[in-house]
Amino acid sequence: xxxxxxxxxxxxxxxxxxxxxxxxxxxxxxxxxxxxxxxxxxxxxxxxxxxxxxxxxxxxxxxxxxxxxxxxxxxxxxxxxxxxxxxxxxxxxxxxxxxxxxxxxxxxxxxxxxxxxxxxxxxxxxxxxxxxxxxxxxxxxxxxxxxxxxxxxxxxxxxxxxxxxxxxxxxxxxxxxxxxxxxxxxxxxxxxxxxxxxxxxxxxxxxxxxxxxxxxxxxxxxxxxxxxxxxxxxxxxxxxxxxxxxxxxxxxxxxxxxxxxxxxxxxxxxxxxxxxxxxxxxxxxxxxxxxxxxxxxxxxxxxxxxxxxxx
Amino acid sequence: xxxxxxxxxxxxxxxxxxxxxxxxxxxxxxxxxxxxxxxxxxxxxxxxxxxxxxxxxxxxxxxxxxxxxxxxxxxxxxxxxxxxxxxxxxxxxxxxxxxxxxxxxxxxxxxxxxxxxxxxxxxxxxxxxxxxxxxxxxxxxxxxxxxxxxxxxxxxxxxxxxxxxxxxxxxxxxxxxxxxxxxxxxxxxxxxxxxxxxxxxxxxxxxxxxxxxxxxxxxxxxxxxxxxxxxxxxxxxxxxxxxxxxxxxxxxxxxxxxxxxxxxxxxxxxxxxxxxxxxxxxxxxxxx
Numbered sequence: 001x002x003x004x005x006x007x008x009x010x011x012x013x014x015x016x017x018x019x020x021x022x023x024x025x026x027x028x029x030x031x032x033x034x035x036x037x038x039x040x041x042x043x044x045x046x047x048x049x050x051x052x053x054x055x056x057x058x059x060x061x062x063x064x065x066x067x068x069x070x071x072x073x074x075x076x077x078x079x080x081x082x083x084x085x086x087x088x089x090x091x092x093x094x095x096x097x098x099x100x101x102x103x104x105x106x107x108x109x110x111x112x113x114x115x116x117x118x119x120x121x122x123x124x125x126x127x128x129x130x131x132x133x134x135x136x137x138x139x140x141x142x143x144x145x146x147x148x149x150x151x152x153x154x155x156x157x158x159x160x161x162x163x164x165x166x167x168x169x170x171x172x173x174x175x176x177x178x179x180x181x182x183x184x185x186x187x188x189x190x191x192x193x194x195x196x197x198x199x200x201x202x203x204x205x206x207x208x209x210x211x212x213x214x215x216x217x218x219x220x221x222x223x224x225x226x227x228x229x230x231x232x233x234x235x236x237x238x239x240x241x242x243x244x245x246x247x248x249x250x251x252x253x254x255x256x257x258x259x260x261x262x263x264x265x266x267x268x269x270x271x272x273x274x275x276x277x278x279x280x281x282x283x284x285x286x287x288x289x290x291x292x293x294x295x296x297x298x299x300x301x302x303x304x305x306x307x308x309x310x311x
Numbered sequence: 312x313x314x315x316x317x318x319x320x321x322x323x324x325x326x327x328x329x330x331x332x333x334x335x336x337x338x339x340x341x342x343x344x345x346x347x348x349x350x351x352x353x354x355x356x357x358x359x360x361x362x363x364x365x366x367x368x369x370x371x372x373x374x375x376x377x378x379x380x381x382x383x384x385x386x387x388x389x390x391x392x393x394x395x396x397x398x399x400x401x402x403x404x405x406x407x408x409x410x411x412x413x414x415x416x417x418x419x420x421x422x423x424x425x426x427x428x429x430x431x432x433x434x435x436x437x438x439x440x441x442x443x444x445x446x447x448x449x450x451x452x453x454x455x456x457x458x459x460x461x462x463x464x465x466x467x468x469x470x471x472x473x474x475x476x477x478x479x480x481x482x483x484x485x486x487x488x489x490x491x492x493x494x495x496x497x498x499x500x501x502x503x504x505x506x507x508x509x510x511x512x513x514x515x516x517x518x519x520x521x522x523x524x525x526x527x528x529x530x531x532x533x534x535x536x537x538x539x540x541x542x543x544x545x546x547x548x549x550x551x552x553x554x555x556x557x558x559x560x561x562x563x564x565x566x567x568x569x570x571x572x573x574x575x576x577x578x579x580x581x582x583x584x585x586x587x588x589x590x591x592x593x594x595x596x597x598x599x
Contacts, residue, residue, distance in 0.1 A: 026414075028405065
């Protein structure tokens with residue numbers, strides 16, 4: 001008896017002693033886990049809608065199962081393919097343009113040594129990061145809209161105005177420019193702290209060897225910032241499917257739906273606007289799964305390249 | 312250190328470029344501000360640049376009187392303050408707990424948080440879930456779903472982990488509970504990272520408008536971000552011509568006033584938050 005019972009008792013006793021010492025740590029986890037359970041994990045049960053022909057009147061359990069029919073529709077409707085193409089094009093374009101810019105801006109800021117000028121420039125370029133996309137849209141519409149100052153300038157030279165918000169190509173330019181305007185200044189912070197980590201000995205050694213300022217930037221600053229840029233690039237690649245929703249929703253209008261609709265906005269209009277709940281949920285699941293793959297892939301590469309997890 | 316002539320030119324170019332960048336960010340906002348305080352005539356004839364022409368406050372008055380600006384501002388304040396403070400409490404407790412290697416099942420909990428960060432149920436499932444909780448047209452639909460941010464939890468966790476172990480161990484050996492250690496040792500030395508998280512959580516609550524677009528159809532509960540969206544987007548789907556509202560007021564002025572009145576609260580606290588920026592952006596250094 002005692003031979004068999006002894007180890008058992010000591011296991012439960014050890015657990016008791018452990019919990020007696022550490023119960024607080026578990027208590028601390030409870031509020032967060034509750035929110036996670038109710039608002040992140042519980043909604044996942046509603047994904048079944050994607051496999052049903054959901055009618056609000058019948059409720060989720062009362063609606064008919066339709067298997068993969070909604071997903072087949074994703075691959076059959078040309079509109080969805082257009083939306084997927086838009087999503088990839090818009091996000092990739094933004095990544096290519098918006099990821100390298102802050103690096104150059106940081107190099108530029110680093111040359112500014114008069115503190116009052118540096119401080120005020122930084123103050124100004126960080127501000128747009130804190131504006132919601134609707135505000136950014138208003139600011140851009142004010143400049144590039146029919147009566148905007150940019151169009152007035154164009155009119156003076158060419159006699160015509162450009163429909164920046166209703167012509168497909170120009171609209172994408174608006175998305176890119178507004179992303180640059182909102183994010184570039186803010187993103188320099190990461191590069192500035194990377195530059196300050198380089199250390200002055202490296203530069204001093206280069207100066208003794210007769211390197212000019214331009215050569216210092218070319219052979220020291222840029223090479224040491226490349227890893228940071230690669231990390232930023234991989235992080236951004238993770239959101240190539242899910243990115244840009246708030247921006248496009250604030251910017252677009254019916255005349256550019258063809259070329260500006262991305263997965264997020266399509267799901268919103270299809271699901272809430274047209275009450276095509278099951279199909280929109282299916283597209284949403286498709287987005288989440290593909291998005292997950294991109295995140296995992298980007299994390300894999302970031303680990304490979306820099307030895308760090310994105311999260 | 313003496314600069315050669317070419318280098319001097321180069322540095323000068325950098326100054327010019329930097330100041331230009333600053334102006335590119337500043338002037339469009341200034342232009343909108345000037346328009347919001349100018350007369351419709353001056354705006355329509357494009358005479359307004361960076362300073363109000365024929366100064367008047369009609370646009371601001373219009374927003375104040377004819378929209379529920381004050382009410383929406385109040386709602387935004389309530390949502391932001393409630394959301395940020397509850398969220399901060401949860402985030403601190405979770406991050407503190409997860410920062411302890413002696414927590415059994417720690418890996419599992421961390422994976423739960425990572426998973427909720429990389430995989431989302433999607434817009435509609437969340438909508439139906441909120442609906443099943445009867446939270447449509449409730450303030451809580453804007454507050455509760457965003458209380459947990461896995462990302463900031465990890466930021467704070469790595470902040471806590473950077474506190475020297477010896478500090479906490481000494482207190483634990485003296486018989487202090489985890490609660491006591493957290494409140495009297497860890498929190499006081501982590502003020503900077505906590506302030507950073509407060510800023511970003513608050514700005515996110517303040518700016519979020521899509522949730523309200525989905526869940527709030529009840530006018531009195533509207534946050535300011537949704538009011539802005541409605542004024543700007545729902546009345547201006549095509550490029551409208553000015554001067555619809557007669558002599559005194561035009562759509563442009565109303566929109567400009569709405570935007571300026573929305574960003575004023577952010578600009579007002581901006582100087583106070585600026586010093587916490589750098590710490591908050593050290594994104595890449597977060598380890599899981």
